[in-house]
Amino acid sequence: MALVSSRGKTFKFCLWQWKSKNYNCLFRFLSSASGDEKYIQRSIVPTYHFQASLPRLPIPKLEDTCRRYLDAQKVILSSEEYETTKRLVETFQKQEGQELQKKLLKKDKMNKHTSYISEPWTDMYLEDRRSLVLNHNPFIAFNFDPNEENNHQLVRAANVIVSAMKFKNSLDDQVLEPEIFHLNPKKSNTERFKKLIRYVPSSLSWYGAYLVKAFPLDMSQYDRLLASTRIPLLTKDKLVTYEDSRHILVIHKGNYYTLDVIGETGIIRPVSEILINLQAITMDDSTSLQSPIAALTSNDRDTWAHAREELEKSNAEVLKLIDSALFVLSLDDDEPKIPEEVTKSFLHGDGRNRWFDKSLQLIVCRNGLMGLHFEHSWGDGVAVLRFFNEVSEDMRENPACSPAQLAALDLSSANYRKLCFDIPASVENVISSSKENFDSRVNSLEMETLQLFSFGRDYLRRKKISPDALMQLSFQMGYYRQNGKFVGSYESCSTAAFKHGRTETVRPASLATVACCQAFDKSHKAGIEEMRNFIMKSSDYHNQIIKNAAMGQGFDRHMFALRHIAQSSGKLPKIYQDPSFARLNHIILSTSTLTSPNVLMGGFAPVVPDGLGVGYTILDDSLGCNVLSYGPPTDVRGFVECVRSSLEDILEVLEGRNFKNTSG
Incomplete structure (x- = not known):
C-alpha cells in the first residue's frame, strides 16, 4: 500500500518589551556571520511586528x-x-x-x-492526568529527500539539526517571516508591502496589513517550540522553557546523550563536528542498555510525577539536561516501509527511544525516514507545521552535508556527553510496570x-x-x-x-x-x-x-x-x-x-x-x-x-x- 499524507507559552506582549528585545536582536543580527549559514530566513519585517496589534478573540453572544x-x-x-x-x-x-x-x-x-480561552485551555491539557502517548501527542512524517543519498540516517540527522538551528536563529533574532494569511497575495505578499509595513508602528501594523486583505497570525506559541518541556506534577503539570539552551538530546538504543549544536552568538557548530558526534553515538556500546526510563514519560501524569520526584534526588542534573534540550533527536534502528509501520514508529515507538514530555521530538530511522512528534499543551498545528515546512525545504534546498563527508570523520574528536541515571529500586519497579502498560496500550x-x-x-x-x-x-x-x-x-x-x-x-x-x-x-x-x-x-x-x-x-x-x-x-x-x-x-x-x-x-x-x-x-x-x-x-x-x-x-x-x- 502506498504511503499517504494527512494530516504555550502565552506571554504578555508590551511594546516596551518588543523594543528591548528587538534592539538586542538587531545587535546580534548585525554582528553575525553569513546569513545563509546562520538563518533560515532574513525577513525585513520583524517576526513579532504584528503581535501587539492583533485583534482579541471575541466572546460570542x-x-x-x-x-x-x-x-x-x-x-x-x-x-x-x-x-x-x-x-x-x-x-x-x-x-x-x-x-x-x-x-x-x-x-x-x-x-x-x-484571549479568554488561552489560560483555561492550556490548564485543561496540564490538568489532564492521562498519559500523553495516544491521548494527546500527534506525529507528522517528512517526505524523503529527493536526493536519495541524503536519506542516509546520519546525513539526514545532521541536516535536520542544522536547518532547525537556522530556524531558531531566525526566530531569536526576529528575522523569521511573520506568519500571515494572504487573502490577496498579489497585493500583500510582495516586497513593496513588506518595505512599507515594517515602518508602521507595531501598535498599528495589523490594521495596515488588513487594508490589503492580509491577516497576520498569532505567533506567541513559537516561544515554546524549542527548549521547552512539560514537567509532571501532582494535580497539574507545568511548562518550562530554557531560553539559553544550546544543546540537543540524542537518544539511541534507549541511551541518552547531550550534544552542543549552537554557540552563544548563534553560530551553528560545524556540520563535520555534528556528524562525528552522531556517528560516535551510534557506535557507542560501552555500556549495556539502560532500563527503558523513557517509559516513565508514557505513564499517567501522577504516577510519573511521583517517580520523577524520587528520580530527582540522585539525578537532578541529568533531568535538567533533558528538560533544557532544544529538542530530542531519536536515532531509531527500525526501517518502516508501510503506513502502519510509519505510524507506529512516529506516534509512539517502542517506549525506549523517546521522551514524551519534550515539546518537540525529531525521529530519524535507519532508512532515513524522518518524523516529528510533539507534546500538545504548549501549542497547536500552525506553529508546528511552520517549523516543519521551513526545515523540510531548507534541508532539501540547502543541505549542510552529504554522505561523502562521512568517510573523512575522525571519531577521536567526538565531544558528546553520555547521561547515566542512578535509578532507585522503587523507580525500577515503576519503569517496569510503565513499559508493560505502554506495550499493552500501543499494541491495541x-x-x-x-x-x-x-x-x-x-x-x-x-x-x-x-x-x-x-x-x-x-x-x-x-x-x-x-x-x-x-x-x-x-x-x-x-x-x-x-x-x-x-x-x-x-x-x-x-x-x-x-x-x-x-x-x-x-x-x-x-x-x-x-x-x-x-x-x-x-x-x-x-x-x-x-x-x-x-x-x-x-x-x-x-x-x-x-x-x-x-x-x-x-x-x-x-x-x-x-x-x-x-x-x-x-x-x-x-x-x-x-x-x-x-x-x-x-x-x-x-x-x-x-x-x-x-x-x-x-x-x-x-x-x-x-x-x-x-x-x-x-x-x-x-x-x-x-x-x-x-x-x-x-x-x-x-x-x-x-x-x-x-x-x-
Whole structure:
C-alpha cells in the first residue's frame, strides 16, 4: 500500500518589551556571520511586528452559542431527547448563562493581554492526568529527500539539526517571516508591502496589513517550540522553557546523550563536528542498555510525577539536561516501509527511544525516514507545521552535508556527553510496570490508510466545492454507511487570527450532511441532479461553520469557558449535566488535517475508546487519510472502505453518472 499524507507559552506582549528585545536582536543580527549559514530566513519585517496589534478573540453572544449548540445536537438526538435538551438550553440562556456570561466578559476585560480561552485551555491539557502517548501527542512524517543519498540516517540527522538551528536563529533574532494569511497575495505578499509595513508602528501594523486583505497570525506559541518541556506534577503539570539552551538530546538504543549544536552568538557548530558526534553515538556500546526510563514519560501524569520526584534526588542534573534540550533527536534502528509501520514508529515507538514530555521530538530511522512528534499543551498545528515546512525545504534546498563527508570523520574528536541515571529500586519497579502498560496500550491500536488518485483539490475547486467539506462529508457518509447513525464529530480549526488564539471545534455532522448521506443511500430514489445539490448544500454549510469557527464564532470554546467559570463557583448548570452534552462531546470521529507538500503522512490516536482518529490530506491530485482505532468493536478497515466507496460515489455524481451504491 502506498504511503499517504494527512494530516504555550502565552506571554504578555508590551511594546516596551518588543523594543528591548528587538534592539538586542538587531545587535546580534548585525554582528553575525553569513546569513545563509546562520538563518533560515532574513525577513525585513520583524517576526513579532504584528503581535501587539492583533485583534482579541471575541466572546460570542450567549444566544448565538445556544443556537449553534442546539443545531449540533439535532443531528445525534431523537426528537424526544432533543426537546428535553432544548428546554435545558432555554433555561440556561435565560438564567445561569446570563450570569456566567457577565463574569466571563468581566474577566476578559481585565485580561486584555490575552484571549479568554488561552489560560483555561492550556490548564485543561496540564490538568489532564492521562498519559500523553495516544491521548494527546500527534506525529507528522517528512517526505524523503529527493536526493536519495541524503536519506542516509546520519546525513539526514545532521541536516535536520542544522536547518532547525537556522530556524531558531531566525526566530531569536526576529528575522523569521511573520506568519500571515494572504487573502490577496498579489497585493500583500510582495516586497513593496513588506518595505512599507515594517515602518508602521507595531501598535498599528495589523490594521495596515488588513487594508490589503492580509491577516497576520498569532505567533506567541513559537516561544515554546524549542527548549521547552512539560514537567509532571501532582494535580497539574507545568511548562518550562530554557531560553539559553544550546544543546540537543540524542537518544539511541534507549541511551541518552547531550550534544552542543549552537554557540552563544548563534553560530551553528560545524556540520563535520555534528556528524562525528552522531556517528560516535551510534557506535557507542560501552555500556549495556539502560532500563527503558523513557517509559516513565508514557505513564499517567501522577504516577510519573511521583517517580520523577524520587528520580530527582540522585539525578537532578541529568533531568535538567533533558528538560533544557532544544529538542530530542531519536536515532531509531527500525526501517518502516508501510503506513502502519510509519505510524507506529512516529506516534509512539517502542517506549525506549523517546521522551514524551519534550515539546518537540525529531525521529530519524535507519532508512532515513524522518518524523516529528510533539507534546500538545504548549501549542497547536500552525506553529508546528511552520517549523516543519521551513526545515523540510531548507534541508532539501540547502543541505549542510552529504554522505561523502562521512568517510573523512575522525571519531577521536567526538565531544558528546553520555547521561547515566542512578535509578532507585522503587523507580525500577515503576519503569517496569510503565513499559508493560505502554506495550499493552500501543499494541491495541489498529490502523488503515487510504489514498485516492481519482481526484483532488484541483478537480473540486473547478466544481466549486470545498475540498475540506467534501472530505468531511465522506467521513460522515462512511460512518453512516457502516453504522447507520451519526455521532459526535470534531474537526480542529485554528483561531490564530487572534491574539493568543488556540483552536475552535467545527462540528462536521450537520443537517446538511445528514440529508446528503441519506440521499446517497441505496434505498433512496434521489436523482443525480438532486444528489449534486445535496453535495453543494453540504459544502456551503461546511464553509460557513469553518468561517465562523476561524473568526471565534463557534460554540464549543465558549461553552468550555462558561463551564470553567461555573466549576470555580461549585455550581454546575444542568445543561452540562444533561446526558446529551456528554454524548455530543463523546467524540467518535476526531479529525484533523495538516496538508502540505512536505508531509508524507500524519496521525493521532482516537480520543475515546470506541472512536476513530482520522488524519487526512488534500493534495492537488489526490485525497487520503490515516485512520486509527483501538480495535473491536470498532472496525477501522470497514470504516475506511466505506469512506472509499463514498468518495467514489460522490465522484460519479459530480461527473453526472449513475453509481452502484455498495453500502450495506
